[in-house]
Amino acid sequence: MNSPLTLSQQIDIQIATSGPISVATYMGLCLTHPTHGYYKGADPLGAQGDFITAPEISQMFGELIGFFLVNLWQQMDEPKRFTLLELGPGRGTLMADILRVACRAPGFRDALSLKLFETNPALTAQQRARLEAYEPKWLENFNDFDQGPVLIVANEFFDALPIRQFIRKADGWHERQVGLADGKRVFGLSPTPIPPETMPDGLAGAEPDTLFEVSFAAGEVMSVLSKIVAKQGGSILAIDYGYGQTQTGETLQGVRNHAYADVLDNPGETDLSAHVDFGALIGAARLAGLSTQPLATQGEFLTRLGIDERAAALSRANPGSAEDIRLARDRLVQSQQMGDLFKVFCAHSPGLIPAGFAS
Numbered sequence: 001m002n003s004p005l006t007l008s009q010q011i012d013i014q015i016a017t018s019g020p021i022s023v024a025t026y027m028g029l030c031l032t033h034p035t036h037g038y039y040k041g042a043d044p045l046g047a048q049g050d051f052i053t054a055p056e057i058s059q060m061f062g063e064l065i066g067f068f069l070v071n072l073w074q075q076m077d078e079p080k081r082f083t084l085l086e087l088g089p090g091r092g093t094l095m096a097d098i099l100r101v102a103c104r105a106p107g108f109r110d111a112l113s114l115k116l117f118e119t120n121p122a123l124t125a126q127q128r129a130r131l132e133a134y135e136p137k138w139l140e141n142f143n144d145f146d147q148g149p150v151l152i153v154a155n156e157f158f159d160a161l162p163i164r165q166f167i168r169k170a171d172g173w174h175e176r177q178v179g180l181a182d183g184k185r186v187f188g189l190s191p192t193p194i195p196p197e198t199m200p201d202g203l204a205g206a207e208p209d210t211l212f213e214v215s216f217a218a219g220e221v222m223s224v225l226s227k228i229v230a231k232q233g234g235s236i237l238a239i240d241y242g243y244g245q246t247q248t249g250e251t252l253q254g255v256r257n258h259a260y261a262d263v264l265d266n267p268g269e270t271d272l273s274a275h276v277d278f279g280a281l282i283g284a285a286r287l288a289g290l291s292t293q294p295l296a297t298q299g300e301f302l303t304r305l306g307i308d309e310r311a312a313a314l315s316r317a318n319p320g321s322a323e324d325i326r327l328a329r330d331r332l333v334q335s336q337q338m339g340d341l342f343k344v345f346c347a348h349s350p351g352l353i354p355a356g357f358a359s
């Protein structure tokens, strides 16, 4: 039976009765609580929702990733059966744009086994409506792969996975927690420091009050998928806001109605996310035996894949939309817009040469 209590009330009762909870537990409840989690409710994307993503800005984003994937499939000698998996496919827009382009390559459609990994029932319904013709299957976990290579795509998925936060004090690193003071949710610290050997070596000389974030969930997903790709062949492409080397400082943020919002207010109604530590994901992929590319910015990646040529072709075909196409191209590529903030990560079987990277 569903609880009549709001998520806010449920969290406060849990803290009042069992004590403060870690930031990761708080974030996990806010995002994926079975009935009240942010990603269990209405579609959060688009002008009516809380934020807009690259595939929703322009079809060019998905089309270029379609070319990228066909190129890898051809490098693998066009296997007769392969899995294409998207993590967090949103409205299915990215995958629809990918497949419209990729299925023009002879043999790609027949070889395709489409898998989606999604937690949100409202978005799952949109994915079903949009991608029905490709007979997608939704994965409950990562144990259910067919034989053959696996190509994985994720746009703005890893930033939605819970992070833990630690703060340096005189006696060591304490985990940041969410507690209650005077009936209001507040941040606090675990009373006991964590064993120093569990922190990365580079943080040994950190100043007092330095904050360090880590997502074990993101590392675990990357590790599990990398092992599958290492065994069966293929690649993982992940695009997100993030940084290339483990760093300190807070990136946890709340977004509601296209504006920043307090992380502790309105649990379940605010999107919570954190910048992705791509350095950690690169480490997990390499440990599994995959090769990795130097991180590219989204602007570099899309430009190398030919967004300017694609924008010009689209404008020629739709002269009345030329200005909208130019604005969308700029939004995706320009450094002061999404171009530099978003980074592109690629891990792959040794021997493959993914398009769009510097090496």
Ligand SMILES: C[S@@+](CC[C@H](N)C(=O)[O-])C[C@H]1O[C@@H](n2cnc3c(N)ncnc32)[C@H](O)[C@@H]1O
Pocket (backbone or CB within 6 Å): 031, 032, 039, 045, 053, 054, 055, 056, 087, 088, 089, 090, 091, 094, 117, 118, 119, 120, 123, 154, 155, 156, 157, 160, 161
């Ligand atoms: C920020 S949206 C990005 C959607 C889409 N990739 C796009 O670019 O428009 C995050 C996506 O990941 C899904 N998601 C978030 N947390 C998830 C989880 N723990 N397991 C599976 N899907 C999740 C969301 O429901 C949503 O589809």
